[in-house]
Amino acid sequence: xxxxxxxxxxxxxxxxxxxxxxxxxxxxxxxxxxxxxxxxxxxxxxxxxxxxxxxxxxxxxxxxxxxxxxxxxxxxxxxxxxxxxxxxxxxxxxxxxxxxxxxxxxxxxxxxxxxxxx
Numbered sequence: 292x293x294x295x296x297x298x299x300x301x302x303x304x305x306x307x308x309x310x311x312x313x314x315x316x317x318x319x320x321x322x323x324x325x326x327x328x329x330x331x332x333x334x335x336x337x338x339x340x341x342x343x344x345x346x347x348x349x350x351x352x353x354x355x356x357x358x359x360x361x362x363x364x365x366x367x368x369x370x371x372x373x374x375x376x377x378x379x380x381x382x383x384x385x386x387x388x389x390x391x392x393x394x395x396x397x398x399x400x401x402x403x404x405x406x407x408x409x
Contacts, residue, residue, distance in 0.1 A: 300395045303364045304385040305357040307371060308339065314376060315355050321374060327367040328357040329401035360402055361386060
């Protein structure tokens, strides 16, 4: 890949934790059908350790990484919060500065008129 093929973009990842594969598929599929995300990656089981209600908890979770435009990230985050089973879901935006031209173009096509990725 040449340097001119790696260009600035306005893409973001949304990092989301979920309790199980069923929830991961429902959230990822719904976000893609709604054109809020171009695609998603589901990462296998991890262990989350956190304090809740004064107790230290330990649970198995999965990670869903949703790829979207920075301009759509807030709408996607709001949609995720409305459809997520957790009382306080983890939804974090990770802005991405650059990406390869062909992939960024594909993401933009998937999101349609909602996005501005380049």
